[in-house]
Amino acid sequence: MKYVEEFRDPELAGRLLDDIRATVTRPWALMEVCGGQTHSIIRHGIDQLLPDELELIHGPGCPVCVTPLEVIDKALAIAARPGVIFCSFGDMLRVPGSDRDLFRVRSEGGDVRVVYSPLDALRVAQDNPDKEVVFFGIGFETTAPPNAMTVYQARKLGIRNFSLLVSHVRVPPAIEAIMRSPDCRVQAFLAAGHVCSVMGIGEYPQLADRHRVPIVVTGFEPLDILEGIRRTVRQLERGEHTVDNAYARAVRPAGNPAAQAMLADVFEVTDRAWRGIGVIPGSGWRLSSRYREYDAEYRFSVSDLTTREPAECRSGEVLQGLIKPHECEAFGTTCTPRNPLGATMVSSEGACAAYFLYRRLGGGTTSREATPVG
Template sequence: MRYLEEFRDPALARRLLDEIHATVTRPWALMEVCGGQTHSIIRHGIDQLLPAEVELIHGPGCPVCVTPLEVIDKALAIASRPDVVFCSFGDMLRVPGTGRDLFRVKGAGGDVRVVYSPLDALEIARRTPGKQVVFFGIGFETTAPANAMAVHQARRLGVRNFSLLVSHVRVPPAIEAVMSSPRCRVQGFLAAGHVCSVMGVGEYPELAERFRVPIVVTGFEPLDILEGVRRTVRQLERGEHRVENAYPRAVRDEGNTAALRMLAEVFEVTDRAWRGIGTIPASGWRLAEDYREFDAEHRFAVTDVRTLELAACRSGEVLQGLLKPYECEAFGTACTPRTPLGATMVSSEGACAAYYLYRRLAHGPAATTGKEASSVG
């Protein structure tokens, strides 16, 4: 299959690994930003195949995981209303709020539906004029254009019973926050290729220069990730700190200009809270003034919901790369996919979910079952 099997070639993976081993001369800590990359790394055992000097730190790139607890509680409050059809992607239904999740709301009689596109939710609103239809719009720059288009279409078509509960976040401010932390150990970044396919790479050179870190735009298959690591390590060994595009089959420097125009029309940049991390300035989007009537927070008066995170859940430290999942006392015991304390254990891109799924229950090669480490060579 084009762009899949050819990017999992064991022989090519071994060649890249050999080059990385030959290049590295000292310890380096790299952060992959995207949760999809984290799952690929753990699934294929890439971190265990790299030289001991190269550490991969998992970043806050799981959109479900960084959606704040208070936003989840707002979703639960709205979804519980008898006049609402609440639509969401499936990965949000098991994310725990305060005492319950969307599955429990559905089980208690709430009209909660899984959809595959915000435009599906818009169509439900068109067919159900007697109900308020709300779509849960979360995610990074990759999902934001489709959500913006849904709101744009709702206004154009005069569908007034449609609204969006928005919790969009942006990657560059998150990188800035990571690098500004006094506990930061990150020396280079593997940037998320799908984000850059929308936004381009224009926001990264300033970050690379200011913090003197290489930023390499990277894909999601094993060879993509190994090539990203190879380029990042090569820069670090040479004392360089540039932005490189190692994912040119999907990413253009200027990004997707049509998507960028839609984002600029419908959204405006705002400060955004990240679950387990706190508020990062200018790190999110909200609906622009011209589209504020479609904002579910205001429509259902849930703007003042405030919550407290569970002290036992250390997902914030996991999301900041300060803690490996197995280093959390609750991991695999009090916190499992069936009884999650936080979103990192239930999201398909969560680091805790990846470590649990692929049996990384402790540090070192003994922690793996062996199947994932053999899959790329």
């Protein structure tokens, strides 16, 4: 890719849309897994340009959104302790816990810092040997390798005042859980290209075969998404269910072996709770026994916390694709980006945030700020 504009060309988008319209003959429901794809779809009005037969269901692919409330509360408890410097990406600071967020902890005297890389947090630990420095390690397969590398470096350099609060999740088990849900309406998936650039596509064929759903790996620009939809619809109309890589410029079938080796060394697969969804077997990582001393949960013994989700927040249903954000009674009223009830309204990849930002306040509302492709 030379220029982003190449993948926002309105003429090419029109051709892809014409092909999709000519192909579809019956209703189909597709789920885009990644929150970045959701924002691109809403921003560019892609869902409104598609034929009426096609419904895009927004999946749980926002790492901030699916971080369970219990882990948020653990982060708050650790960050509030004297002698702790708590480091995080900025999008986690406003995610509500049971009774406050990291901004509130900072306003109350906690040393909470925004960093742009886990290695930044490691440097903070080097510069402050008298403090305990904790990095909030969240995300899917995309952010796990740099977090693993940072723990590896801490051990190699003998930095003992650094630890990682881990809440990493894996996409394939989430797809499995979605397909096993009795309320599932998903008939095909647009898989997240950045995840597959790390992990490859090896885990997807068995999912496609077992549940008889097409899985098409796509990128994040409008033409990427439209091409992914075009390939998906062709499979659905033909009764096929294979894995198709529509993002070959970034994704190799085997992924990134070096990143996978780092993950295998530092992390081990574990069951993981997803906010609003529940525990999904084998869907997360935790630090392996070799690196357990760098586990913030182990180091600070945070457990037995009482968590409390707002009763009026339906973000769990949004994350499962059961409702659209505007179908939640709190959306845009008691829940806004300034006063969020759930993480889906806070995160830069959250579906609720996308609907609010681009003025999708009702089922038939045309976005005031969204620009059609191009």
